[in-house]
Amino acid sequence: MKQQPVKWITLILALCGILFLGACHKKTPPPPPPPPPPPASAPTASLTANPNTIQKGQSTTLNWETTNATDVSIGGIGAVTPTGSQLVTPADSTTYNLTAKGPGGTQTATARVTITSPPAPPAAPSVSEEELFSQNVKDIYFDYDKADIRFDQRMVVIGDVSFLKQHPNIHFTIEGHCDERGSTEYNLALGDSRANAVKSALVQGGVQASNIKTISLGKEKPFCTEHAESCWQENRRGHFVYQR
Amino acid sequence: MNCILSRNTIHPSSYRCLVGSWAGQIRKGRPSCALGLLALLCLLPPASAQDWIKTGTGLGVEKVRLAVADFKPPSPEATNPDLLRVFNETLWNDLDNAGIFEIVSKSFYPVEVPKNPVEVKFDAWNQPPPNAAMLVFGNLAASGNQMTVQGWLYDVKNVMSPQVLGKQYTDASTVPAARLTAHKFADEIIFRLGGGIPGNAESQIYFVSNRSGHKEIWAMDYDGANQRQITHLDTISLSPRISPDGSRLAFASLTKSGWEIMMYSIDLNRLVSFPRLGGTNLSPAWSPDGSKLALSSSRGGESEIYVADNSGANLRRLTNSKLPDVSPVWNPKTGAQIAWVSGRTELPQIYTMESDGTNVQRVTDQGYAVSPAWSPNGQFLVFSWIRHYGPGAPGAQDIYLMDIASKQWVQLTHDGGRNDFPTWSPDGRHITFQSSRSGSEQIWTMLADGTNQKPLTVTGSNTQPNWSWK
Secondary structure (H helix, E strand, O other): OOHHHHHHHHHHHHHHHHHHHHHHHOOOOOOOOOOOOOOOOOOEEEEEEEOOEEEOOOOEEEEEEEEOOOEEEEOOOEEEOOOEEEEEOOOOOEEEEEEEEEOOEEEEEEEEEEEEOOOOOOOHHHOOHHHHHHHHOOOEEOOOOOOOOOHHHHHHHHHHHHHHHHOOOOEEEEEEEOOOOOOHHHHHHHHHHHHHHHHHHHHHOOOOHHHEEEEEEEOOOOOOOOOOHHHHHHHOEEEEEEEO | OOOOOOOOOOOHHHHHHHHHHHHHHHHOOOHHHHHHHHHHHHHOOOOOOOHHHHHHOOOOOOOEEEEEOOOEOOOHHHOOHHHHHHHHHHHHHHHHHOOOEEEOOHHHOOOOOOOOHHHOOHHHHOOOOOOOOEEEEEEEEEEOOEEEEEEEEEEOOOOOOOEEEEEEEEEEOOHHHHHHHHHHHHHHHHHHHOOOOOOOOOOEEEEEEOOOOOOEEEEEEOOOOOOEEOOOOOOOEEEEEEOOOOOEEEEEEEEOOEEEEEEEEOOOOEEEOOOOOOOOEEEEEEOOOOOEEEEEEOOOOOOEEEEEEOOOOOOEEOOOOOOOEEEEEEOOOOOOEEEEEEOOOOOOEEEEEEOOOOOOEEOOOOOEEEEEEEOOOOOEEEEEEEOOOOOOOOOOEEEEEEEOOOOOEEEOOOOOOEEEEEEEOOOOOEEEEEEOOOOOOEEEEEEOOOOOOEEOOOOOOEEEEEEOOO
């Protein structure tokens, strides 16, 4: 069949022609744009203060670390290296702000430093009542073998009365003491007289009797043990003891 | 003439009194009176300073020469050297301390000592060197758990009928039993040869010691043996006083509410109840019949002497002075008077009164006088006295003995330290007291004439002795 091979050639020519035609009408594709660089990583930043609580006048160390940052600064300090540390002495409680800028963006970090005040010196209102008592209520001293209030002790009694009336809720004990000379039994009775004499003097001055207990210790619990008048006088006393 | 005591005993200071009177009569220009006194002076025997004490306390001016032979085992098998040693030492000490014997030194004894009556060789004992009037001898057998002691007291100058005592004792074969048996036998000998007054050898002394870390009440045998703690109160406990029958111990203790009188039962070995009185309560003292207690209490505001039943009931006040009143003691012979210490004239002095509070009499006239103790026969007070006192003056504090009727007194201690709290033995021949002369406070003992002073305690600080009544 002579007609079939002609069909084939025609087809092929037609295809080529289409192709050529297509090719003729098609422009040369431009080279693809270069691939965009991988997208830039965001910077990371961390900032710590160690210790983060200090007393006024003390120092603390700021430590920071950043990655992907080209431009790092801390408020109050200025530009810093991407990673580093610095000693700071803030005058007051401060929040430090670190800013890390990089191609990938900006990252911030903060660290807070708290200033605490040193303990205040004991101001009058915070002293315990017991300390006040022992500072202001003075023991009363006696002459040898006597249980009456000596003339030079009267101002002491007045001072004690004054404090005790200002603090009418304080309860206390008066111990009667004697020096080492003299006999155990007689000294217990004498100590009893001394404690009672001090109590009477206070009550007469207006101190509430029900706040006061008395006890004799005779020569059983001396304040000193030297065998000399200076020590004996130390021991001849009415001694005040605060009751909690 | 008040220089001479009413009991026909001449007191040594009556010598001074008579000489003083004689001088006084001369000065007043009364030669005849002076001559009479002078005659009297010449006729008086030379009175030694202590004779009236010796007579009054039964110590006796002349002592019996007593030989005390070591007891032996009756046979070689029945021997126990430990018991024998304890028995012999105890017997020797009891008789040596009795105050009525002149114990013949062992170095004068013959080589062979008898262990039963058959073996007694009289002229080995009643001649020099021993020259004894009396002889104690015997034997001690220990076999198994039993100890048997046979003891004799012989009048070696009476060859025909020498036996004064022959005793046999049986007990456990232990050291405490051997000691106790020796005490019993010694007491028998002392009773027989000491004018009928029982010996002390089984008596006890109660006292205060701090050796446990707190002042507690302790007890010991009269010779210092067997020291033991009675109270365990962990506070300050003072002024022990044993009852006349030995069953109850009264004392003062610092409780949470102050000083209170406490009562301890020796039989039950524990505290028994006694009422809280309030105030400061001190120095309890038993009446001789045991029915009442005198004490010092400030429950009424000032310390005063009160008397109560021994249960603490029926409290009644006897004294009424603003100044301290403390340390009462009963007359043990009559139970009708009380001596005590009062500061009513400033420094403490000793007073007596009837047990109802009437008839107050002052006993001491100066210085600082405390801690009275009344002798068993009612005649004497011993007490502690600082005769010279004052701020800054050291003032020696010594034990003094006073005849109550005549107020004559004698100083018994002279060796320094502070001497206080004398207490009488049941036989009235011994006094035990506290002294600081060794550098620490210890309990000492002596004869009532001040001789033979020696310590009974050494450990810790020991004070306020109280001798039992029998």
